[in-house]
Amino acid sequence: MYQLEHTDEVLRSPFIYRDDEALEKKFELWQMRRLFTYMKPYPGIIAGAFGATCGNLVVTLLAPYLVGRAIDTAVAERQPLALIHYGIVLVALYLLNFGSSMLRIHLTNRLGQSVIQGLRRELFSHVQTLSNDFYDSRPAGSILVRIMNDVNSLQDLFTNGVVNSITNLFTLIGIIAIMFSLNWQLSIATLVVVPFMFLLSMRLTIQIRRAWQQVRIRLSRINAHLAEGIQGMRVTESYVRQDENQVFFERMNRDYMDKFLLAQRWSIPFGPLVDLTGALGSTLLFWYGVHLLHNHVVTVGLLVAFANYLGNFWTPIGQLGQVYNQILVAMASSERIFQYLDTKALIKDADAAKPMPITRGRVSFDDVVFAYEQGRRALDGVSFDVLPGQTIALVGHTGAGKSTVISLLARFYDPTSGRILIDGQDIRDVTVESLRSQVGMVLQETFIFSGTIMDNIRYGNPAATDEEVKAAATAVYANEFIEQLENGYYTEVRERGSRLSQGQRQLLSFARAILANPQILILDEATASIDTYTEHFIQKGLEVLLAGRTAFVVAHRLSTIRDADQILVFDHGQIVERGTHETLMRTRGYYYDLVAAQYRFLA
Numbered sequence: 249m250y251q252l253e254h255t256d257e258v259l260r261s262p263f264i265y266r267d268d269e270a271l272e273k274k275f276e277l278w279q280m281r282r283l284f285t286y287m288k289p290y291p292g293i294i295a296g297a298f299g300a301t302c303g304n305l306v307v308t309l310l311a312p313y314l315v316g317r318a319i320d321t322a323v324a325e326r327q328p329l330a331l332i333h334y335g336i337v338l339v340a341l342y343l344l345n346f347g348s349s350m351l352r353i354h355l356t357n358r359l360g361q362s363v364i365q366g367l368r369r370e371l372f373s374h375v376q377t378l379s380n381d382f383y384d385s386r387p388a389g390s391i392l393v394r395i396m397n398d399v400n401s402l403q404d405l406f407t408n409g410v411v412n413s414i415t416n417l418f419t420l421i422g423i424i425a426i427m428f429s430l431n432w433q434l435s436i437a438t439l440v441v442v443p444f445m446f447l448l449s450m451r452l453t454i455q456i457r458r459a460w461q462q463v464r465i466r467l468s469r470i471n472a473h474l475a476e477g478i479q480g481m482r483v484t485e486s487y488v489r490q491d492e493n494q495v496f497f498e499r500m501n502r503d504y505m506d507k508f509l510l511a512q513r514w515s516i517p518f519g520p521l522v523d524l525t526g527a528l529g530s531t532l533l534f535w536y537g538v539h540l541l542h543n544h545v546v547t548v549g550l551l552v553a554f555a556n557y558l559g560n561f562w563t564p565i566g567q568l569g570q571v572y573n574q575i576l577v578a579m580a581s582s583e584r585i586f587q588y589l590d591t592k593a594l595i596k597d598a599d600a601a602k603p604m605p606i607t608r609g610r611v612s613f614d615d616v617v618f619a620y621e622q623g624r625r626a627l628d629g630v631s632f633d634v635l636p637g638q639t640i641a642l643v644g645h646t647g648a649g650k651s652t653v654i655s656l657l658a659r660f661y662d663p664t665s666g667r668i669l670i671d672g673q674d675i676r677d678v679t680v681e682s683l684r685s686q687v688g689m690v691l692q693e694t695f696i697f698s699g700t701i702m703d704n705i706r707y708g709n710p711a712a713t714d715e716e717v718k719a720a721a722t723a724v725y726a727n728e729f730i731e732q733l734e735n736g737y738y739t740e741v742r743e744r745g746s747r748l749s750q751g752q753r754q755l756l757s758f759a760r761a762i763l764a765n766p767q768i769l770i771l772d773e774a775t776a777s778i779d780t781y782t783e784h785f786i787q788k789g790l791e792v793l794l795a796g797r798t799a800f801v802v803a804h805r806l807s808t809i810r811d812a813d814q815i816l817v818f819d820h821g822q823i824v825e826r827g828t829h830e831t832l833m834r835t836r837g838y839y840y841d842l843v844a845a846q847y848r849f850l851a
């Protein structure tokens with residue numbers, strides 16, 4: 249069986265959770281301030297949560313004192329009625345505590361979820377406005393991680409961190425103030441262990457957090473590998489790579505288990521150590537307390553009250569340690585989130601942009617130069633003029649610049665220099681929305697969304713009725729195959745349309761496009777070989793789709809090229825020949841060679 253040599257290789261797989269992304273960062277005030285602005289819309293919830301925590305605070309501060317008083321007065325002086333009164337007050341206090349806790353947990357969760365939801369909404373809506381260059385430069389996985397994981401990791405801070413840390417500070421200050429007002433000597437004896445509690449809590453929670461982060465990274469690696477493995481299962485099977493995959497997976501699985509057990513090793517001692525420190529603190533308190541008791545400096549009730557106060561130190565100290573962790577994690581995540589939010593869309597409406605009126609469809613490229621990366625021109629001085637209703641075929645070797653022409657026409661990028669005009673208007677002077685609503689695109693790979701066939705066609709025009717969808721499908725000859733599916737137009741398609749053949753997807757995209765009814769159509773013909781039966785429908789569908797529109801076709805079918813009004817032949821980003829099929833064939837130049845080399849078998 250195939251064995252991997254190095255552990256590092258195990259970790260080579262493309263991670264959803266990228267290892268080069270920091271998991272924690274040092275505190276930055278401006279970042280914290282910006283994060284807090286997301287809480288602004290919820291003053292009512294915040295006030296309610298603070299109100300509820302005040303209820304908890306009252307009980308934490310008052311209950312130990314009352315227990316002490318009950319011992320000193322009711323028990324010591326044998327007054328059962330007074331004891332019952334104390335009992336009733338304490339029960340009432342704990343009921344208040346119960347109610348306050350329920351309300352606080354509900355409100356803080358609501359606050360956390362509202363903030364997270366708002367942040368995620370803003371992030372998604374912003375990412376949707378970003379230009380193609382943004383998507384070109386990062387994998388989809390890393391965008392997903394930011395919208396989901398990074399936003400989620402802020403959840404703890406907003407749910408518990410903010411409200412709790414303020415309450416915890418008040419609790420600590422309150423307990424210390426009450427203790428000193430009752431007896432300063434005993435207060436000092438009680439507080440001796442508190443710095444140790446604090447240090448222990450900080451030290452352990454940092455280690456525990458780091459250990460669990462490692463577990464999460466391993467889990468993300470497994471997820472990423474699984475997702476890829478399942479998507480690429482056909483390739484795996486066809487190359488008989490199951491065994492290698494199994495070994496690879498086993499290593500990752502094992503790695504996850506090791507990290508999990510390590511994290512457990514850090515987490516397990518936390519509780520017992522807390523108890524141990526508490527016990528040490530109590531021992532010290534009672535040892536000194538009994539000494540004070542003998543000298544009649546304190547009473548038994550006071551000693552018991554102090555022991556309870558000592559017990560009440562742990563929760564706020566532990567939670568403050570956690571908040572420190574939550575802030576460090578939030579710094580790293582929010583930095584990445586803000587980085588996305590601050591990314592400006594390269595393509596956006598000019599200040600004076602107006603909607604483009606319904607176009608006739610005349611398209612001109614005027615000395616257009618474009619480079620994706622500086623110094624490497626993908627288009628180099630491209631000029632052409634297309635009359636309304638004409639079909640233009642773009643041909644040329646791979647990498648010649650055909651797709652770049654159509655990307656610029658749909659304004660996914662702006663030219664480095666030169667102009668693109670539609671009906672005499674520079675497309676940079678009109679709104680992007682109005683431009684794109686009139687420039688339809690049918691791409692090679694038809695993206696099928698989860699839903700019915702009906703929904704998928706309607707994507708072209710959400711306002712279309714069922715009848716209009718069916719009419720559009722019928723017009724481009726897609727009706728025949730759709731009717732044959734088990735539920736016709738209401739058949740569910742999902743998983744990137746895997747139920748549909750390449751040809752059927754193409755027909756679906758024609759229906760989608762004709763429903764949108766754009767004046768200008770961009771068509772990247774699919775290169776995949778399609779059975780002759782479907783090909784026949786595609787051919788007829790295409791004729792309907794192109795009729796009456798200005799169309800740019802990155803053409804692979806000789807039939808499309810032959811019927812084109814103009815053929816633009818590209819090479820290294822320049823138009824090297826132009827004309828109709830007949831004239832170009834007669835010229836016996838670049839196009840002739842191209843056809844001879846590439847399309848001979850199609851003729």
Ligand SMILES: Nc1ncnc2c1ncn2[C@@H]1O[C@H](COP(=O)(O)OP(=O)(O)OP(=O)(O)O)[C@@H](O)[C@H]1O
Nearest residue numbers: 384620621626644645646647648649650651652653
């Ligand atoms: N997103 C991108 N980032 C950087 N360079 C790119 C990008 N897209 C294309 N290019 C480069 O621009 C040049 C033109 O590419 P283009 O996609 O327009 O060619 P094409 O003629 O459509 O090729 P094909 O027929 O293979 O689709 C190529 O050198 C290509 O490597």
